[in-house]
Amino acid sequence: MTYCVAASVSAGIVFASDSRTNAGVDHVATFGKMHVFEIPGERVLILLSAGNLASTQSVITLLRERAREGVNAAKTMYEVATLVGSTIREIVERDGPALQQGNIDPGCSFVLGGQIAGEPPRLFDIYPQGNFIEANRDTPYFQIGETKYGKPIIDRVVKYDTALKDVAKCLLVSFDSTMRSNLSVGLPIDLLAYERDSLRITHRKRFGEGDAYFREMSTFWSAGLRKVFLEAPDLSWD
Amino acid sequence: MTYCVAASVSAGIVFASDSRTNAGVDHVATFGKMHVFEIPGERVLILLSAGNLASTQSVITLLRERAREGVNAAKTMYEVATLVGSTIREIVERDGPALQQGNIDPGCSFVLGGQIAGEPPRLFDIYPQGNFIEANRDTPYFQIGETKYGKPIIDRVVKYDTALKDVAKCLLVSFDSTMRSNLSVGLPIDLLAYERDSLRITHRKRFGEGDAYFREMSTFWSAGLRKVFLEAPDLSWD
Numbered sequence: 012m013t014y015c016v017a018a019s020v021s022a023g024i025v026f027a028s029d030s031r032t033n034a035g036v037d038h039v040a041t042f043g044k045m046h047v048f049e050i051p052g053e054r055v056l057i058l059l060s061a062g063n064l065a066s067t068q069s070v071i072t073l074l075r076e077r078a079r080e081g082v083n084a085a086k087t088m089y090e091v092a093t094l095v096g097s098t099i100r101e102i103v104e105r106d107g108p109a110l111q112q113g114n115i116d117p118g119c120s121f122v123l124g125g126q127i128a129g130e131p132p133r134l135f136d137i138y139p140q141g142n143f144i145e146a147n148r149d150t151p152y153f154q155i156g157e158t159k160y161g162k163p164i165i166d167r168v169v170k171y172d173t174a175l176k177d178v179a180k181c182l183l184v185s186f187d188s189t190m191r192s193n194l195s196v197g198l199p200i201d202l203l204a205y206e207r208d209s210l211r212i213t214h215r216k217r218f219g220e221g222d223a224y225f226r227e228m229s230t231f232w233s234a235g236l237r238k239v240f241l242e243a244p245d246l247s248w249d
Numbered sequence: 250m251t252y253c254v255a256a257s258v259s260a261g262i263v264f265a266s267d268s269r270t271n272a273g274v275d276h277v278a279t280f281g282k283m284h285v286f287e288i289p290g291e292r293v294l295i296l297l298s299a300g301n302l303a304s305t306q307s308v309i310t311l312l313r314e315r316a317r318e319g320v321n322a323a324k325t326m327y328e329v330a331t332l333v334g335s336t337i338r339e340i341v342e343r344d345g346p347a348l349q350q351g352n353i354d355p356g357c358s359f360v361l362g363g364q365i366a367g368e369p370p371r372l373f374d375i376y377p378q379g380n381f382i383e384a385n386r387d388t389p390y391f392q393i394g395e396t397k398y399g400k401p402i403i404d405r406v407v408k409y410d411t412a413l414k415d416v417a418k419c420l421l422v423s424f425d426s427t428m429r430s431n432l433s434v435g436l437p438i439d440l441l442a443y444e445r446d447s448l449r450i451t452h453r454k455r456f457g458e459g460d461a462y463f464r465e466m467s468t469f470w471s472a473g474l475r476k477v478f479l480e481a482p483d484l485s486w487d
Contacts, residue, residue, distance in 0.1 A: 159397030163426040167474055179484050188401040204486075214486045227482050233405060235477030240406055243469050246417050246462060248442075248452045 012195035013156030015044055015059035016165070016182055017122045019134035019146045022175040023207040024124045027182040028059045029156075029190075031197035045201040046071050048082055051211040054127045056082055056091055057203060061155040062119030062139065063110075069102045070095065070119065088133040089145075092123055096141030103139070122153050125205065132207050160192040161185030175204050180228070183218070187229045200225070250433035251394030253282055253297035254403070254420055255360045257372035257384045260413040261445040262362045265420040266297045267394075267428075269435035283439040284309050286320055289449040292365045294320055294329055295441060299393040300357030300377060301348075307340045308333065308357065326371040327383075330361055334379030341377070360391050363443065370445050398430040399423030413442050418466070421456070425467045438463070 015028040028044040042064060048056040058074075060067035074082055074095065085091045103117050110117040118139035126132040134146040136153040146153060148171045154162065168181040179202060189196050199222075204214040218225040253266040266282040280302060286294040296312075298305035312320055312333065323329045337357060345355040356377035364370040372384040374391040384391060386409045392400065399422075406419040417440060427434050437460075442452040456463040 159430070160401055162430050163398055163401075164474070164478075166429055167471060168478055176484060177479075180481060181478065183484070184478065184481070191404055192397070192400050202484075216484075216486055224482065224484060228484075231481050232477065235481065236402070236405055236474070239470065239473030239477055240402075240419065240422065241415075243418060243422070243473065244462065244465050246414060246421070246440075246454075246466075248454055 012193060013044060013061040014154070014158070014161060014186065014189045014196045015061055015122055015156055016152060016154045016158075016161065016185060017057070017059060017124050017134055018152035018165070018169050018178050018182065019124060019132060020151055020169070020171050020173050020175065020178055021207070023209075024057075024132050024134055024205045025175060025178040025182055026057050026059060026122070026124060026201075026203045026205070027186060028201050029186065029196045030199050030201065031195060032064050033195050041199070043201055045203060047203070047212060048074075048078065049212055050083060052128070053210060054083070054125065055205055055210060055212060056088075056123065056125040057205065058095065059122040059155065060119060061121075063115070063117050066099075066102050066106065066117050066119040067121075069106070070098045070121070073098050073101070086127065087130055088123070088125065088127055088135065091127075092135040092137060092143045095121055095123055095137050096143055099137065099139065100141040120155050122155055126208070126210060128210055132205065157189055157193050157196050161189040164188060175206065179204050183225065183228060184232055187225075187232060198222075198225075250431060251282060251299040252392070252396070252399065252424065252427045252434045253299055253360055253394055254390060254392045254396075254399065254423060255295070255297060255362050255372055256390035256403070256407050256416050256420065257362060257370060258389055258407070258409050258411050258413065258416055259445070261447075262295075262370050262372055262443045263413060263416040263420055264295050264297060264360070264362060264439075264441045264443070265424060266439050267424065267434045268437050268439065269433060270302050271433050279437070281439055283441060285441070285450060286312075286316065287450055288321060290366070291448060292321070292363065293443055293448060293450060294326075294361065294363040295443065296333065297360040297393065298357060299359075301353070301355050304337070304340050304344065304355050304357040305359075307344070308336045308359070311336050311339070324365065325368055326361070326363065326365055326373065329365075330373040330375060330381045333359055333361055333375050334381055337375065337377065338379040358393050360393055364445070364448060366448055370443065395427055395431050395434050399427040402426060413444065417442050421463065421466060422470055425470060436460075436463075
């Protein structure tokens, strides 16, 4: 399984992804799901991937191989999204029939975000069919993979005017909730905060096993939740 | 959709269920999903239902019609669970072929809990196939329906020695998280706390729109979460 999330707010876009892949519980491995394309001063594109690992790797590889006339030449984020979508379709068309014979789903999906000079930052959710939607102020975030456990805290905290550092913290809390409930989502977590109009990667971090901050935050959050819970008004049955 | 949950702890069993059913977003209705069979002083059986509404209603109706030689005569909760399972199979066999022609899933599932004199309280998760598992100290709760949004808080709070009133509060918080994230789960919530060895229903309440306690708890929880979040250690990027 996978959990990836990105939230686009007024100050920029924060991305987070886990690194666990599995084909059955006895075939677990670590693969990062955050893919960065950067031409400093000109464009920053981040792709988060979920679904069939062979498919997502092929999509990313082809996007990189063809970057010069492809994602690096695209004039808008919308154009990049269509390139990702058409590459998904190409791979599913190529590999799908063989996989379907083994009842294996070739599908994959991506969250694409970033900024190209001349445009504001933009965030897209690209479906396995290659079509996509774009985030807006009312719906500023997208999740792919194992999305439900970590959704309530994002719904409560992330608004369009939330500070980038608070969005980043919230996404980590969201991962903490998800990892407690689903073993197939696991560390390390890749976190990247893109600052609007910076057109370069400035804040990126990987949280691995035993990361002091993640452990501290997780412990604080757990204790804090229990405290709020105990202080919450008691039920009366009358 | 549906959300039902029950947690079996040392002091008893707490049950909670929502009341929203829908066949498409334009066909939403209110049906309670908590079904009580009680012979005070002898047995208390509670069934929570999820899945195809026609199927769950038929199962409950047949269990009630046949109660005298059925659930009211069963000597153990295990025997009640097998009766529920065989009744599910009977209904799916009767209605399934017609439904499957319309690509409609006839499946339904139940959480069964309660106590029969001579046994301790017991809690079962009964699958659409009619087989079932029983809760134990390590895994004291079962959920059916839209289970994921409300799971993290239960995982953090409910242990085998948690007080009944805290379990009840926790299940309500779990509903609050679920209803914020999934419109198809809705009020009223039926809540029932069965006290071990009481062999009768003593604590039961329905929380409808505008219920003062539920609103207060929900507001307190939301504000408390935000406060813990803001106080949680800030991320440093170095």
